Amino acid sequence: MGEPVISLRGVGAELGGRPVLRGVDLTVHRGEVVALLGANGSGKSTAIRAVIGQVPVSTGTIELFGTERARFRSWARVGYVPQRTTAAGGVPATVTEIVSSGRLSRARFGVLRKADHAAVRHALERVGMADRAKDSVDALSGGQHQRVLIARALAAEPELLIMDEPMAGVDLVSQKVLADTLSAQVEAGTTVLVVLHELGPLEPLIDRAVVLRDGRVLHDGPPPRGAAGTFPLPASPDPGHPRPGHDHVHPHAPADVEPIRTGLLS
Template sequence: MIHPMISTEDDMAEPVISLRGVSAELGSRPVLRGIDLTVHRGEVVALLGANGSGKSTAIRTLIGQVPVSAGEIELFGTERARFRDWGRVGYVPQRTTAAGGVPATVTEIVASGRLSRARFGVLRKADHAAVRRALELVGMADRAKDSVNELSGGQHQRVLIARALAPEPELLIMDEPMAGVDLASQEVLARTLREQVAAGATVLLVLHELGPLEPLIDRAVVLRDGCVLHDGPPPKALGQHALPGHDHVHPHASADTEPVRTGLLS
């Protein structure tokens, strides 16, 4: 079990994530148009919206993969550009394989996520124990010595989540963790996330639909055309085809591509 996180009232009041007036472009195309987003300690917030709405770009600006053209971003009260304590953050990227084609074992991939906590880049006894715990959490301890190239898509996703859990983060950022994952793995991932939330983790998720994670979601932020359309309780009975501005692009389409919209808000 990842260690519980003890928070004071001041901690609860402090935003873990703060985006204020954030705009960003991909190429010369505006993708985010002055969005505001605050996530407080212990919250579980889902970013929803049609493909092309800016969900993944918002995540990528947050972790520094996409530069902002305007606005401010803070993590744990520190300006993102000056933030260095990345061991407090666990990140699960969108639709990728665990090793990117490089030969590696499951343990090696998960251990790479612990390096942000390791002293001088050397894993010690406590680090190896954290890697084992992360593998146990996602039900992959029995595959620890296997090559990641032998895993199914759902197992790859479990390894990526274990890698994010290895540093025992206070904040989990996950970009469509359920996309293309079989039902059994979805259930494992939902259980794992429940345990992290119970331990006090703050979570920001990009989701195509809520699915088995719905009971965990405190707030839903719905984006459309790079703007915040809704910030509040999750829409009731939200399925893939009920989402405002829903499109028929498969979840594995390129991130933030512009779809043909068929929903009520098209």
């Protein structure tokens, strides 16, 4: 097993004064593909947003590549794909401009050079959007928006890819493109932590499943297998909260999802 790339120890977090994570322990090793599963409100998205510093931690520690997150500065090593939102955040922009913003963490003095432009083109090719490079993102479908978000993350050529429900509300054609793209990244050695409601087309890639419930780790081990891709969970206290494997389309862009910015955490 490779070295730890992500390490959470006893992590707690609150949102609006309400505990969302309660003593979460999670380690993702180099080269692993780990799926974070659980019902709505279980803490999945909060956990990964805590990893990248968007949510403050009230207890415990988080490390990235062996460095405490508060002291971690090598964000070019990390690609982050948020839940699907309007790619430009309401700002007029082309597909290339959005994807190029993901390369700025590697660009010298914020100036894109030949190698940077080549990386942007390659990222667009990987997600099947090279032919839309000059188009406005406002003209894209939902699935194409998601491809742009993923290309933006891939442009930095990250060692670690963190994705928050990349398949939610995405058409079948884009699901296949995204699954093929992620498969190629995994073959190249990229470490992946991905939030999912159901395994779907990513099932063959998943090494481990970590199931959260009420902000705690319920299961950490082999992923659910089979046609339904379900995982047996205790009865939910809220029947409105679905479980992994259900047929679900996640709401688009919750209010607290931030628009794309230049760089991972700018």
